[in-house]
Amino acid sequence: MNREKEIIRISALGIVVNIVLVGFKLAVGFLSSSIAIILDGVNNLADALSSVVTIIGTKLANRAPDRKHPYGYGKVEYVSSVTVAVIILLAGFAAFRESFDKMLHPAAASYSAASLVIIAVAAAVKLIFGRYIKKAGRTYHSESLTASGTDSMMDAVISLSTLAAAGVSMAFSVSIEGILGVVISVFIFKAGIEILMESLGNIIGARVDSRLSGELKNFICKNPAVLGAYDLALHQYGPERMIGSVHIEVPDDMTAREIHGLTRQITEDVYRSFGIVLTVGIYASNTMSGIFAEMKEALAGLVREYPEVLQMHGFYVDTEKMLVYFDLIIDFKAENQTEIEQDIIRRMKERFAAYEFIVILDSDVSD
Numbered sequence: 001m002n003r004e005k006e007i008i009r010i011s012a013l014g015i016v017v018n019i020v021l022v023g024f025k026l027a028v029g030f031l032s033s034s035i036a037i038i039l040d041g042v043n044n045l046a047d048a049l050s051s052v053v054t055i056i057g058t059k060l061a062n063r064a065p066d067r068k069h070p071y072g073y074g075k076v077e078y079v080s081s082v083t084v085a086v087i088i089l090l091a092g093f094a095a096f097r098e099s100f101d102k103m104l105h106p107a108a109a110s111y112s113a114a115s116l117v118i119i120a121v122a123a124a125v126k127l128i129f130g131r132y133i134k135k136a137g138r139t140y141h142s143e144s145l146t147a148s149g150t151d152s153m154m155d156a157v158i159s160l161s162t163l164a165a166a167g168v169s170m171a172f173s174v175s176i177e178g179i180l181g182v183v184i185s186v187f188i189f190k191a192g193i194e195i196l197m198e199s200l201g202n203i204i205g206a207r208v209d210s211r212l213s214g215e216l217k218n219f220i221c222k223n224p225a226v227l228g229a230y231d232l233a234l235h236q237y238g239p240e241r242m243i244g245s246v247h248i249e250v251p252d253d254m255t256a257r258e259i260h261g262l263t264r265q266i267t268e269d270v271y272r273s274f275g276i277v278l279t280v281g282i283y284a285s286n287t288m289s290g291i292f293a294e295m296k297e298a299l300a301g302l303v304r305e306y307p308e309v310l311q312m313h314g315f316y317v318d319t320e321k322m323l324v325y326f327d328l329i330i331d332f333k334a335e336n337q338t339e340i341e342q343d344i345i346r347r348m349k350e351r352f353a354a355y356e357f358i359v360i361l362d363s364d365v366s367d
């Protein structure tokens, strides 16, 4: 199914559902002169607005890449979910203000049977519809759609609690609408902030999901010529567009012709299976017997003494030039990264004095 079309279809449905609810609530609200129901109706307008934002965002995000924006416009979707999060936060603020006022000046609820039925039906519609939107948002990796769904479900909870509060105040003649509203608006705030943080995180550049990086590395390593996959870096240009790079380890007796075939194959397979454009770099691995195994063992033993070192890879010995290459990944938390690196090099040199060590400090960009 076409992702863009589906997101737009569901959002359009969201606009229709919310406009119908607005009409009903305003009519009932004015007929029974209930401010709560009128406000509830106005809140539905905000939901229709978040669907409009989702449609505009999805449309803009799907524009083809051009000279000015060669990575496409996919990141627009993060901007639209930031906008939806702001709408949710504003709705939460409005709910808080109204409820706080009600808490200070409790008034006996005077709901007609008709208005209670309208609230109940509207809440049920929003709850079911909200769940549907949220599920679709997850399926199509659309943050703004998921956020709209959360928003709808939140609204349903507000309406239902209004209903419960009305029931309680009618039965026991105490007003709890205000306190309940304050509690709920805090939850709305929490949901809004979470969506905001996630979208902003994606704009800033978040760590790649460890399940994806694990799957991708396993996929690459299935090729028998690949001895290991390291330094997987992925950059996201919207939920549907990722580019990145990886280093693979190959036997040092492979020819350029063979490596050419291998790396192209990996790039093609990864694109076909994951939709990710991946550049493949290589590390050589010693195939002939020699001092390498002993050296690598010594290095591995050394590295184990430093809990800050997360990984050592790319180990290769050039016997002609007497050079030893390897990369270290040191925890971001460690402040003395270069000290650790120099320490390890110094200790290796003590044991293998004839060699020069060429070490790269890699960044811990993915799991």
Ligand SMILES: [Zn+2]
Pocket (backbone or CB within 6 Å): 230, 231, 247, 313, 314, 327, 360, 362
């Ligand atoms: Zn590396």
